[in-house]
Amino acid sequence: MRCDEAKNLIQLYMDNELDPCNTLEVQRHLENCPPCSHLLETFMLQDRLLSEAARSERINSDHLRRQILDAIRDQKPKSGWLSGWRRAAAIIILIGIGSLIALRTILPADGDVYAAAISDHRSCSKRTDMTLAQGEKLDQLIGSLVDLKGAPDLSAFGYTWLRGRSCKLYCKVKKAEAQFLHLVFYGPGREPLSVFLARHPSKLVDGEAKLLLRDNSNVALIPGPKVDLIVVSPLDREQTSSIVRAITEQLQSGQLVSRSASPAQ
Amino acid sequence: MRKGDFELRLERFEREALAHLDSLLRAAARITQRPQEAEDIVQETFLRAWKYFDSFQSGTNCRAWLFRIMFNVINGRRGREARSPEAQLEDSGEGAARRDNIIQFDPVRQIQSREVIEALDRLSEEHRSVLWLVAVEEFSYREAAEALDVPIGTVMSRLHRARRELRRLLAAGRRGLMA
Numbered sequence: 001m002r003c004d005e006a007k008n009l010i011q012l013y014m015d016n017e018l019d020p021c022n023t024l025e026v027q028r029h030l031e032n033c034p035p036c037s038h039l040l041e042t043f044m045l046q047d048r049l050l051s052e053a054a055r056s057e058r059i060n061s062d063h064l065r066r067q068i069l070d071a072i073r074d075q076k077p078k079s080g081w082l083s084g085w086r087r088a089a090a091i092i093i094l095i096g097i098g099s100l101i102a103l104r105t106i107l108p109a110d111g112d113v114y115a116a117a118i119s120d121h122r123s124c125s126k127r128t129d130m131t132l133a134q135g136e137k138l139d140q141l142i143g144s145l146v147d148l149k150g151a152p153d154l155s156a157f158g159y160t161w162l163r164g165r166s167c168k169l170y171c172k173v174k175k176a177e178a179q180f181l182h183l184v185f186y187g188p189g190r191e192p193l194s195v196f197l198a199r200h201p202s203k204l205v206d207g208e209a210k211l212l213l214r215d216n217s218n219v220a221l222i223p224g225p226k227v228d229l230i231v232v233s234p235l236d237r238e239q240t241s242s243i244v245r246a247i248t249e250q251l252q253s254g255q256l257v258s259r260s261a262s263p264a265q
Numbered sequence: 266m267r268k269g270d271f272e273l274r275l276e277r278f279e280r281e282a283l284a285h286l287d288s289l290l291r292a293a294a295r296i297t298q299r300p301q302e303a304e305d306i307v308q309e310t311f312l313r314a315w316k317y318f319d320s321f322q323s324g325t326n327c328r329a330w331l332f333r334i335m336f337n338v339i340n341g342r343r344g345r346e347a348r349s350p351e352a353q354l355e356d357s358g359e360g361a362a363r364r365d366n367i368i369q370f371d372p373v374r375q376i377q378s379r380e381v382i383e384a385l386d387r388l389s390e391e392h393r394s395v396l397w398l399v400a401v402e403e404f405s406y407r408e409a410a411e412a413l414d415v416p417i418g419t420v421m422s423r424l425h426r427a428r429r430e431l432r433r434l435l436a437a438g439r440r441g442l443m444a
Contacts (some may be wrong), residue, residue: 012423015399017406043428046435047400051387053378054401055296059287064304068283068311069275075315076271081295122272 001029006036007184014043025093045125064138073123088181089211121194121232124184132184139192141166146199146227149258152183152247159185191234195247197227205252209244211237220244274318282314288328288402289335296394297339298386306342312337329404332412336394355358384434392427399424 006029012018014027030037035194124132133141145166164183181197202225207220218240220231229247233240250256267286289310294303314321321330385393398404398412399420406424410417 012295012421012429015424017421042432046381046428046431049378049381050396051384052401054291054397056378057288057291061290064290064308065283065286068286068308069279071308071312071317072275072278112396118269121271159404161335241354 001025003029003036006030007039009041010036010040010242014040014047016113059066062162072145076119107187117194117230117232118215119194120167120182120196121184121192121217124182124194132165134161134163138162141180142183145198148197148227148256149254152195152250152256154185154187154193154243156246157187158190159187159242161186193234193243194232196230196232198229199227199255202226209248211241213237222248222251224248269386277323278315278318281310281323282318282331283332285328286311289331292332292397292402293335293339295385296381296390296397298390302342306335306338309338312386313338326408327400329408330414332398332402332404333414336413380388380435381431384431387434388427388430392430393425395420409441 006026009018009022009026013023018026030040044252069218134170139150141164143149151162151164162183162185164181167182183195183197185193185195205223205225207223209220211218211220213219218231218233218237220229220233220240222229222231229251231240231244231247232241233244286307289307290303293306294300297303297306310331314331317334321327337381385396388396394413395409398409399406404412406417406420409420409424413420
């Protein structure tokens with residue numbers, strides 16, 4: 001193989017894109033030709049320097065990552081999502097008013113309502129940062145949104161601190177936006193757990209809590225006096241059941257605890 | 266689409282596609298020589314990738330697919346400015362002076378790597394792109410062809426010329442002839 005031929009193939013050889021036959025020819029040529037060999041080394045060195053230089057540039061892409069994820073979540077099919085929540089709000093309000101309509105037939109058999117709660121739970125439970133309220137601010141939020149003294153106390157289940165946010169959803173029955181309070185409970189070595197609360201005007205508790213499995217999450221609907229709750233739990237059915245009982249008791253006996261005293265973060 | 270599917274899809278997207286965020290960001294800044302636009306370009310790339318994510322097969326080459334989308338985004342923006350490829354040859358060298366917040370050149374690096382990056386900046390964008398894909402991202406010729414949406418032969422000839430040009434620039438630099 002001559003030098004001009006070898007030079008043409010050197011880059012293909014270097015990039016392992018050359019067929020086996022020509023590879024051998026080039027190799028043989030390089031063994032006996034210092035200039036071509038040198039050329040190969042130059043190209044290899046260039047590439048290596050380029051690669052190293054490129055990788056040595058420091059990149060901070062965290063905020064961009066979050067921005068992208070937020071933009072994607074904003075694109076979530078809103079009409080479908082809202083109608084799911086409309087239904088949830090409607091059902092919660094109906095439950096609260098102690099409607100004459102047979103509630104058991106209205107309770108969603110399709111996954112929409114719970115899927116919406118699960119989805120909100122999954123996105124919020126990852127955000128352990130300033131966007132969620134805690135401590136005194138959380139107490140204020142709880143008071144203003146659902147008129148309760150505090151939040152359920154799940155420390156017996158290893159959930160030692162919590163944060164919250166409000167979400168506003170359009171309620172078809174009220175023909176207005178309804179407020180929901182979304183509480184996220186955290187505990188060491190535990191997956192977060194969510195409780196969504198919606199206020200309603202009635203002191204009546206209609207029906208019993210219902211526990212379902214949706215999308216690999218245990219979800220419970222807890223009717224309460226003046227407020228109804230949806231729980232999205234990462235725990236198994238039995239543990240979720242215990243939590244639901246505890247919350248129900250606390251609601252009914254008014255034992256809700258202010259969180260201002262809980263440890264920050 | 267059931268809402269539960271959304272989260273699963275997003276998780277898969279984060280795992281398979283967003284893993285390449287840094288690679289794309291670096292490439293965008295360096296290849297276009299517009300570090301300020303790099304974030305926009307990359308964000309648009311991922312939003313488009315998300316839109317078409319269902320058509321992307323899990324386990325196949327996500328990175329090449331993402332780069333393909335990114336080059337489309339870049340060309341789309343370029344189209345609005347109607348620049349000819351030849352004009353870029355004169356233009357290169359400006360971008361080298363710009364340093365952005367997100368990408369910081371480590372001052373501790375040896376002189377050699379600064380030289381080679383500056384030489385890279387002086388190549389035409391076409392040459393810079395193909396060289397970046399093969400030398401930095403270690404794409405095969407076929408992957409590079411897919412990402413750039415050109416025939417493999419074009420990848421080969423551009424790469425060939427790019428490496429030679431780089432060699433020429435570096436040699437000239439060492440002799441102190443670089444402007």
